Amino acid sequence: MTEAERRRIKAEQCRYCIYSGLTPGGNIDRVTYDYILITGHQRGCPVDKCRKFERRKRRRGHEID
Secondary structure: OOHHHHHHHHHHOHHHEOOEEOOOOOOHHHOEEOHHHHHOOOOOOOHHHOOOOOEOOOOOOOOOO
């Protein structure tokens, strides 16, 4: 998988996943995948064939987590 393909997947899917770690500024290069930190075990699938994707709920206004 090329870096361009990895960036496209992050931009189209990973940043909307409940398991992604979003950093302030919205830079797609800084999106991390925190599945192992949240669940305690590995995802078990490659990035381009991710079976663990769950859409993040939309935030209303400027709520603070």
